Amino acid sequence: MATRTRRPERREEPLSRERIVGAAVELLDQAGEAGLTFRALSERLATGPGAIYWHVANKDELLAAATGDAVSAALAAGAAGPPDSPDAAIRAIALGLFDAIDAHPWLGTQLALQMSRSPWQSATPQILERIGRQVRALGVPEGSQFTTIFALVYYILGAAGQNAVNRASAGMLRPGVARNEYLDAVVTQWEALDPEEYPFIRAAAGQLREHDDRSEFLAGVDVILAGITSVYL
Amino acid sequence: MATRTRRPERREEPLSRERIVGAAVELLDQAGEAGLTFRALSERLATGPGAIYWHVANKDELLAAATGDAVSAALAAGAAGPPDSPDAAIRAIALGLFDAIDAHPWLGTQLALQMSRSPWQSATPQILERIGRQVRALGVPEGSQFTTIFALVYYILGAAGQNAVNRASAGMLRPGVARNEYLDAVVTQWEALDPEEYPFIRAAAGQLREHDDRSEFLAGVDVILAGITSVYL
């Protein structure tokens, strides 16, 4: 018993919502969305599956909390100093989300789902608030603000999610395989499509290889920003 | 036995991939994504769960096939006559997808997932092909075609999916409840957020009520089209 007196390492501290959500994020990062299980999670927390339900209502709420935490971190990282312009601020927010989704591939899927399915769940208001302020600062008229916010947000989440999946899927084909090998496989499939039905995709497939890195992602953001300027300003 | 001689109604014809996929679409429409189960599906087809695996590899492939079928129907519906201009054609494709996702709420989720996760699965090439042709016709330079395609596609799928969920969720709060009552609930939650942290969302929440119908959806498409024109043409 003497060896156990002072050592608040990480075993005996009581369960809490924060510890549970933190462990869930770790599990999602390490094992993906399929790896987040109440059994695996309770094992990691050295408790029983039922214990988690004392602090969290169900799996949806747990995923929403994990997503909200990850988004808070992503948006806090990009909040350094006063931005030069609303355009620059929007690009910074977009890149912050891009990098966060790159680091946590499950985050792309969860954000896209929560944005439309449960817009009261913290992650959604956080993102809409940050982009909304800049859209307003840009001078977009009131009745069109959500249109422009959603044009930005759905592109950001979709494109960032795709980038993250491309990089994660590459590792699953064969551990350590490069992203380009995964994209090569997609390109090969596209080039095998019926040339009568899919002339464009077949001809353009090769372009995909260079597509989804940070600079291409930002080019898409700039297209939407240019559209906002041209239509509303 | 005399009553059973000639009546190819729908009981005794053999299982086939097409019948299975058709029944899956029906089940998804009626019971949602959670309702699509190999047990429920095999019951509807008057067979055992194992029989389905003779024609379909697994649930992912079944969902991909159902999604591909629904997209084919959506894109065929909008293919009447030669379009006036690439812009008009893109708007028509967008509206076709919007209406299809409105009619099949599960389609929004599945398309967004397949677009980034399994881009070889028929639904993705179909959509990229149709939009890609118009982007090329517009005169977007080769190296930027996928950037503009994805800006359009991710907005279309995200915004259409949100519209569909809003309408479907309304019915789940209480059967027959209007879409606006669901949005009112979201607005109420947003207006209860901390005013220090969420000034924009709180102030703008009311705008949401008028947001996501067809004309607002199209306004978003026009923003992106204007951006494409302004940046690349």
Place this chain on the structure above:
DNA sequence: ACCTGAACACCGTTCAAGT
């Protein structure tokens, strides 16, 4: 070749019982 249906290895969630 195609179908059957029991069985396997999981899930999320509940809940009586403990402390």
Place this chain on the structure above:
DNA sequence: ACCTGAACACCGTTCAAGT
């Protein structure tokens, strides 16, 4: 108040056995 862990009602998938 908080935790335990067996039990319940499901899943997707497999596979020996049938036709």
